Amino acid sequence: MTEPQDPEKSTQRLPTVGPAPAGGVLEMDQSASGSSYEPAPTQEKPGGRAGRFWSGRRIPAALLALIVLGGAGLLLYDIAAVRADHPAMQWRRSVADDLASRHLDDVWVLAGSALAAALGLWLLLLALTPGLRALLPMSRRHAGVRAGLDRTAAALVLRDRAVEVAGVQSVRVRMSRRKATVRALSHFRELDDVRADLDTVLGTAIGELGLARPPGLSVHVRRPAKKG
Amino acid sequence: MIRTVNRVLLGLAGLLLVVVGGAVLATGLGLSVPSWWPFDGKDDVLLSRADRTRWRDEGWWWPTVIAVLAVLVVLALWWFLAQLRRGRLAEVLVDSGDGEGALLRGRALEGVIADEAGAMDGVSDAKATLTGRRTAPRARIRLLMEPHATPALALRGLSEGALTHARTSAGLDELPAEVRLNAVKHRAERVN
Numbered sequence: 001m002t003e004p005q006d007p008e009k010s011t012q013r014l015p016t017v018g019p020a021p022a023g024g025v026l027e028m029d030q031s032a033s034g035s036s037y038e039p040a041p042t043q044e045k046p047g048g049r050a051g052r053f054w055s056g057r058r059i060p061a062a063l064l065a066l067i068v069l070g071g072a073g074l075l076l077y078d079i080a081a082v083r084a085d086h087p088a089m090q091w092r093r094s095v096a097d098d099l100a101s102r103h104l105d106d107v108w109v110l111a112g113s114a115l116a117a118a119l120g121l122w123l124l125l126l127a128l129t130p131g132l133r134a135l136l137p138m139s140r141r142h143a144g145v146r147a148g149l150d151r152t153a154a155a156l157v158l159r160d161r162a163v164e165v166a167g168v169q170s171v172r173v174r175m176s177r178r179k180a181t182v183r184a185l186s187h188f189r190e191l192d193d194v195r196a197d198l199d200t201v202l203g204t205a206i207g208e209l210g211l212a213r214p215p216g217l218s219v220h221v222r223r224p225a226k227k228g
Numbered sequence: 229m230i231r232t233v234n235r236v237l238l239g240l241a242g243l244l245l246v247v248v249g250g251a252v253l254a255t256g257l258g259l260s261v262p263s264w265w266p267f268d269g270k271d272d273v274l275l276s277r278a279d280r281t282r283w284r285d286e287g288w289w290w291p292t293v294i295a296v297l298a299v300l301v302v303l304a305l306w307w308f309l310a311q312l313r314r315g316r317l318a319e320v321l322v323d324s325g326d327g328e329g330a331l332l333r334g335r336a337l338e339g340v341i342a343d344e345a346g347a348m349d350g351v352s353d354a355k356a357t358l359t360g361r362r363t364a365p366r367a368r369i370r371l372l373m374e375p376h377a378t379p380a381l382a383l384r385g386l387s388e389g390a391l392t393h394a395r396t397s398a399g400l401d402e403l404p405a406e407v408r409l410n411a412v413k414h415r416a417e418r419v420n
Contacts, residue, residue, distance in 0.1 A: 062312075064238065076297040096280060103273060104273070113253040114253055118249075120242045124243060146406045147383050157379065210380030
């Protein structure tokens with residue numbers, strides 16, 4: 001165990017069994033206990049490297065396709081109509097007038113170009129990033145099987161394990177892609193003991209998630225707020 | 229394949245918007261621009277009347293514009309419809325060993341995998357879809373885990389149970405699978 005320890009608290013960690021030692025009053029003043037661990041080093045699995053899941057980007061592609069389809073279709077229709085000696089639609093005249101009359105420092109031109117550049121950056125981001133951030137890749141222990149665990153499901157599993165620890169009243173788990181932050185309220189037992197139990201239980205639980213890159217663990221235990 | 233196409237086209241569209249928007253923005257804000265820049269300065273316009281009507285009198289201009297727009301419309305329509313296709317496999321070719329082979333309905337194999345996976349301990353529901361080609365099918369599986377299930381164990385049960393059984397019973401050399409595990413939402417159960 002590598003959790004940081006305040007020197008004055010180290011006496012409480014002596015393996016004494018039985019009732020609280022003389023420093024009991026001091027212990028009751030303690031209101032929080034925390035620890036954090038770096039993720040365990042990953043091992044290569046026989047099934048191959050477990051990469052991220054890449055989203056198919058179907059929805060942005062469908063939207064962009066519809067926009068291009070609508071714009072090109074409308075312009076095509078109008079140009080063909082003008083070719084067939086019908087008058088051009090009003091919007092095309094006004095757009096052509098605006099394009100030829102508004103200067104580049106016009107506020108509408110600036111706003112439009114800023115919007116276009118921002119939208120372009122967003123599309124580039126969509127094209128280049130994997131997406132599916134909610135899906136944590138699991139290690140490939142079984143040949144031919146690629147699996148991903150939903151992030152909220154992983155958080156639920158950790159929460160279920162944490163509430164089984166004696167002395168834990170309630171638990172909130174925040175699961176990021178690299179780190180699981182567990183905040184527990186403990187209504188009895190010493191906080192350091194509860195936290196040590198939580199560390200053990202959650203360390204095992206993270207192993208049982210079967211993730212390719214086990215997240216780091218950060219555990220905080222507090223007393224619930226006093227009523228009244 | 230459609231995944232790559234989506235990425236490439238989204239990237240190209242994004243690049244085009246960034247370049248055009250950035251060029252207009254840089255000129256409009258009065259930054260110093262090189263001589264080959266398409267816009268001359270703050271007083272330039274996006275598309276002048278002279279630029280717009282430059283080739284209007286040429287014989288090739290309107291047919292070219294119409295052809296380009298028509299190709300764009302067809303490609304956009306194909307791209308949109310391609311998003312709606314699911315690529316679900318209708319049947320799997322089973323090598324029966326007598327040189328004739330047999331066709332297994334994809335839905336049947338999907339149902340068997342889903343039923344066996346859903347009957348596992350700790351799994352409340354399972355869905356299976358077959359994609360790929362009929363000689364080399366691929367499986368996509370979604371597992372919904374019950375409270376207190378262990379993800380690594382559920383995955384092992386699926387790999388060694390339903391997937392292995394489906395692979396051997398259909399006589400396939402391999403059945404690559406993509407599995408996604410979710411959990412049933414539930415409240416914390418107090419045990420002490």
